[in-house]
Amino acid sequence: MMPVLALNCISHFLVDGVCVASIFALAAERGFYEAVLVYNTLAFATQCLVGLWIDKREDRARAQALSMLLVCCSVFAPGPVLRAVIAGCGNSVFHVCGGTVTMEHSKGKARDLGLFVAPGAFGVTLGTLWPQLSPVFSALLALAAALVLYSLKKYPESWAKPAEPVLPSIEQAGQGALGSSKYLPALYASLLTAAVAVRAVGGSAVSFPWMTGIGARLLLTLFVFSGKSLGGFFVDRIGERRTALISLPLCAVCIVFFQELAPLSLLGQLLLNLTMPVTLWLLYRVMPDSPGTAFGLAASALWPGTLLGNLISLTGTAKNALLSACLAFALFAVLLPSKGLEEGAKDRPEKLKPSSDPVKEVPK
């Protein structure tokens, strides 16, 4: 599985790099700002619907490779808006397919998911800073797509949907802190989706006065990358609840009170991004039979949250109050489902608990 994860991580970096670079290469042209809006709307907001579609399909790896080739084509499209449409559609399908494959082969560990989502941050930053690299990124992405197709042909079992789900089905998650109800998974999913959106509002409302120049931008990206990568390891080590309880209050202190101090606000960004794999993994635990939908819901919630955060123009105490309220809500919205899932797991019969190595249990 490791080569598949590595291939998906590299592909994620390249897909985001090509998408952003191909649009930013035409930054001087008319319609550039509109193209950015169209791209983000297609790339993020549609992922929930793509997820619903992908969960019904078996050939998600093939769809992933084709979406990578589609993203490669965006570099050759004339005009920023057409590029945005092609790149946005390809990006949306790639993320859901890649995320689904990663979760399905995670063997019940959140580590892989954190590692998969992290490289996108570097792709976006490099694509924005050096859009002239888009042909290079595109060529590398075409190579990665060819490798995915080759690997799919040579080692189909590495990409195949597991015969049994990694985690118990959605009905098994419907027990917990609020009692037993078949609607609990939907409530948990809504809460977690809201947590992602509200956290994005807070995350995009914040501004760092020290962030001037390429070096500072790259340093911030490194901390975002590290936060996302480490998030999965923390979840596996100390659980979702403890990870959120440690990271979000500390993040609030760093971001609200120390925005002007680079080291502490960088730490705040790391802590904020530490919770990203937490919400994604919890969503997957709530609906383990629909990994594409789980991934898509989280991604779709990011876009309205980010836009709202950018539209709000508050300063001083009002901005700090908004940031604190957003992070407090995100903490609550993560704690309730994680507590519910923990209690549901305690009540669950032994045979329904997640297996440590589901691959071994696949019937021949």
Add this chain to the structure above:
Amino acid sequence: MKIRSLLISLSLVLLSAGLAFADVAWPAPEPEKKTNYIIPIAVTAVCVIAIALIIRKKKK
């Protein structure tokens, strides 16, 4: 199956929210007059997707 319907509804809500905020952020062609094509296109798209999903569900 009801949970799946709820998830589909949640997805449509998120898509609509994304489109609505994108519309708010859309630059005005002229300072005093903002012509919006996005809202009708977005509403139509959401309705088409919703209807397609309902038809698919009924066929099953």
